[in-house]
Amino acid sequence: MCTEITDLAQDHFTSGLTKLNTPINAYYNHYINLSLPNDKVFATYVWIDGSGINLRSKDRILEGAPCDLAMVPKWSFDGSSTGQAETSDSDTLLIPCAIYRDPFRKSPHVIILCETFHGDGSPTATNHRANCANVINKIADQDPWFGIEQEYTMFDTDMWPLGWPKCRGFPVTESKFSYCGNGEHVAGREIVECHARACIYSGMDYEGSNAEVMKGSWEYQVGTTLGIKAADDLWVGRYILNRIAEHFSTIISYHPKPMGKDQPGIGCHHNFSVKKMRAEGGIMEIERVSKTLCDLHLKHMKSYGLGDGDENRKRLTGKFETASFDTCKWAVADRGASVRIQRGVKLKGRGFLEDRRPAGDCDPYRVCALLAETCLN
Template sequence: MTLDDYMADPASRFATVAMTDTNGLLRGQMVSANSLKGIAKNGMGMAPAQLALDPTDAMPGVNDDKGDFHDDPLQLDPGSVRRLPWSKAGHDLLVLSNYTGASSQICPRAILKSVLARAGEAGLVPKYGMELEYTLFDETPESAKAKGYRNLKTATAHASHDLILYQVVQTEWYEAVAAMCEPLKIDLAKMHEEIGAGFMEACIGAGEGMEPADQLVLLKNFIRALALRQGRSVTFMPRWNEKADSQSIHLHISLKDKTGRSLFWDAKEKNGVSRTFRHFLGGLQAYVGDTTLVFQPTVNSYRRFAPGTFAPPGLTWGFENRTTCFRLVGHDAGSLRVENRLPGADSNPYLSAAATIAAGVAGVIGEIEPDPETIGSGYAQQPARDFARSMPDAIDRLRGSAFAKDWLGARFVEAFTATRESQHNEFRRKVPDVELERFFDLG
């Protein structure tokens, strides 16, 4: 059903207009079908200050370009229309939107649109898909809080990488996720158990334009909703405790020209890696480090890189090598791609896609050559280039990056670094329980 069909149906009562904040959380309002007609034409006002909110609605340092909590118009995207999975007919329309005008400069969905348009002007069409890692708990948010988020009951007792046993035991969960994805028009390509207790992965099929990022935003938000409806909970924290492995979003991407021909494949070259693909890799290595804060946006993000976790060791690349940051995958023109393994599971899919595409396309335009391929374990080798290893370093690198200001926008860089700096300063004032345990008596 199209947006026009829904508005014309006399049985339609309400619709949900949603936008995505910098954390990847959907925010919006339910509007009547009658109101929707005017909104579809003129947009809907909402305070862009919401883009700066932390997940618990803390206002970290900045709000909007004027500081007066004004409304700016959200523009509906009629092509994004889908159904809410548990709502009754007539109340179940969901339409995504993004800010226009000045507020588009700090709106994640609008920023990805801008990057895709700029790639298109260079004759390049990105095709990308995304993998989402999360941990499922047999705990409600209330029971987890009551336990101090310690000794939580995960959905499986043990690490269970691809164990069919646990997938069969949890068939109701997997079937519920699949059923939820149908009305949301999420192209769910794969689901499986991952490397830790309760640790799972869900993969979005590759596509073009806004769809893959739209779908992953929806998947993150509605997987959490599904768990809550079942009296359970999920987390996308990169490290939710010191024994857990790191959780990430892996972004797979290739390039085509406007005729649909793969620009990454050259049968004459080693592993089919074309000159354009080399330059794309060169751009990733040259610029992704500047945008570490986009891929690692919270104070918890940097715990993902503790020794012994299966996280990227540096800005390295290798063919079918999971110990590198940029893993080349595929064996023909239709499948050859690069997997960016840097984004944490807490990252915003729009921003992660925008920063990855921008870095690679800038490399193609600038004909940047990559470093030599990493052969063997990347963990046993010193990387020539690295991303930021702390939040203050990541803030400084993004704030000083000419690349980020050019491709993602100076206003975004200013606002995003301000919110993250505020978050880091807030947590610097905290005294963690582990410090009390270690130092209270004899420190």
């Protein structure tokens, strides 16, 4: 007999979508394949809501496929229904900031990533892109590059990880077999395959994926990309992943420690460099920035996860290839370091650094801004 367990270490479960109860059938396929006039293009406006992790979207019909942002109208939404405004002043602005091909409806239809602003022109509390763009612009002459690795966990609709035994059972094999694994050691590969192709089709700088240490968890990578695009791509990748999960009646979680202290966590590592790091002798600048990141550790940890980042404390325990939440160290080839320099980078004397502290539910705009600030003169 199965006993229901309520303590799943998911008291702040950060993402999930309603199960698609109706199968996609012949009637749906009939309508979805109807030919549309050339002057009718679906534009799906996507934005981050007041939770700081969930994404909202709504559609607008444009008269043609937009070639640049100037062709995309600004729009608005009810911010009181998304946790971003008061009912008495609920009109919240959507300002387009990036265009992607729509992998669901296919070209010429588009996805429009947007920033959110209050009526007075000030950014909403979860619009961290505005500040990130400002900081990155200040070091634009240094050609900042970012590459981001997004880990996540797939859950069935019973809120138990995909591929785990039902009745709240745990995998019978050690978790180390799931990392880059195959066969019985992984679950959800079909979703990963769909996601990879959809991301590349959209125009993201999608670079790859792999199964992660905990069964049912995976990772996708974006970049290395100049400027803010890696963070934009990561958010659009999250949106596309959630949309694909709808078709598979699966829930995506970015929570940093969804299954408790005895299971691996979920991170979002950020790789960063500027011209000086990539040039001959750049290792000196890499080491300087690594030291600066550790000097600012306590400040940064408040921005390295959802909200004030405190849930990340459950993940950064010094176990499962993590450093401690309360301390910071940088090192070469040490996956237990807070900031890691790859051995190949050290040998070449130039390259990039990897900040391993951000949680899976972090906002990449916040992290990229803090990394960029270390290079301000």
